[in-house]
Amino acid sequence: MQKILVTGGAGFIGSHVVDALVEQGKSVLIADNLSTGKNAHVNPSENTYFFDVDITKRDRLEQIFRQHSDIDGVIHLAAQSKASPSLDAPEHDANINIHGTVNVLELTKAYEVKNFIYASSAAVYGDQQTLPIAEDVAVEPLSPYGVSKQAGEEYVKAYRRLYDIDARVLRFANVYGPRQSVDTEAGVITIFVEQLLNGEQPGIYGDGKQTRDFIYVTDVASAILHCLFEEPSEPEESSPVYNVGTGQETSVEELLRELCAVMDQRYRPLYMEKRPGDIEKSYLDNRKLRANYAWEPETSLADGLTATIAHAKRSDASYEKIDS
Structure with missing residues (x-):
């Protein structure tokens, strides 16, 4: 049975990744300090093992690698994941997203784990004039959060070149769904x-x-697991970077109208001052990921919103399997 370490595995995205791994019959080590993750999100399978670990504390993190010397892959999702807090406390953001990432990479190298997935963000792109945004454009992040995720990308690519780690960088669009807090x-x-x-x-x-x-x-x-377990159809030597998005553009007004329609509520937004660091327009070109890994986004916005709303209405703290 393959064994995969997921940092941030009790968080929003991480818990869904763990569910998908368990469904595929993998053994999963979850490293999470529960600063944003929740015990209630942890898959209760006998093949999951939870560790209350902060990625900025390397000695504590190394205990996982020592206890489990047969780790087959690392999925690094633990992060400070919002732009606004990074403006108020850039040093805190950098400590988690840069220093923490280096810790995970150093242990991946030291314990000779060959497969590595790094969760990055569309925030690295900043405001781009050409849409949809492809992976080969010059990145211009507008927030310390975007800068720290870009820095993490460069460390991952350097460790890939230096230490023969089969690493990939995935730049996520705006992820939503059940368990998001x-x-x-x-x-x-x-x-x-x-x-x-x-x-x-x-x-x-x-x-x-x-x-x-x-x-x-x-x-x-699904995209993460495709990239971790499958061989790409084209060589990746120069650019192991992939956009993970739908390739579709939706305005915030359109989104709210759709939600109001699904929830049978009146559309009545309260307009507020624009926040510094907010990107004006962004949607991602996902053709590279689709071509190299035969991956496709399967959930329409309407279906995803319906599932998200249904989960929010239940608001049960206990573990709940989300149908994919």
Whole structure:
């Protein structure tokens, strides 16, 4: 049985990745300090092993590698995952996203783990004039968060070149779905759903014309597993970087209208001042990932929103398997 370490495996995206790994019959080591992850999200399979570990504490993290010398791959998802906090505390953001990533890479190298997936973000691109955004454009991050994720990418690519680690960088679009928390790494969809369920007026920063590429979380988990376990159809020596998105552009206003329609609520946004560091328009060209790994996003925005809303209405703290 293959054994995979998932950092951030009790978090929003990480818990879905763990579910997908368990479904494929893998043994999964979960490293998470529960700063944003939750015990309730941990898959209860007998093949999952949870470790309360902070990736910035290398000695503690190394205990996992020592206890499990047969790790076949690392999926590095643990991160400070929002732009706004990085503006207020860039040193905290850098400590987790840069120093923590180096710790994970150093242990991956030291214990000769050959397969590595790094979760990056569309935030590295900044505001791009040519859409959809392809992987080969010059990155221009607008926030310390985007800068720290870019720095992590460069470390991953350097370790790939230096130490023969089969590493890939995945740049996620705006991920949404069940288990995403308003209090932590929440995206705009989770925030809108919570506001509408509570009878509050949904707030839109700026004019609402800003666009994003909204991708359902199980489609992201599927992309990660494709890249970890499959051989690419084209060589990756120069650029092991992939966009993970739907390739479709949706404005924040359009999104809120769709949510209001699904939830049978009146459309009445509260417009607020634009936030610094917010990107105006962004959606990703996913053709490279689709071509090299035969991956396709399978969940439409309407179906994904319906599943997200249904989960939010239940709001049960116990583990719940999410159908992919």
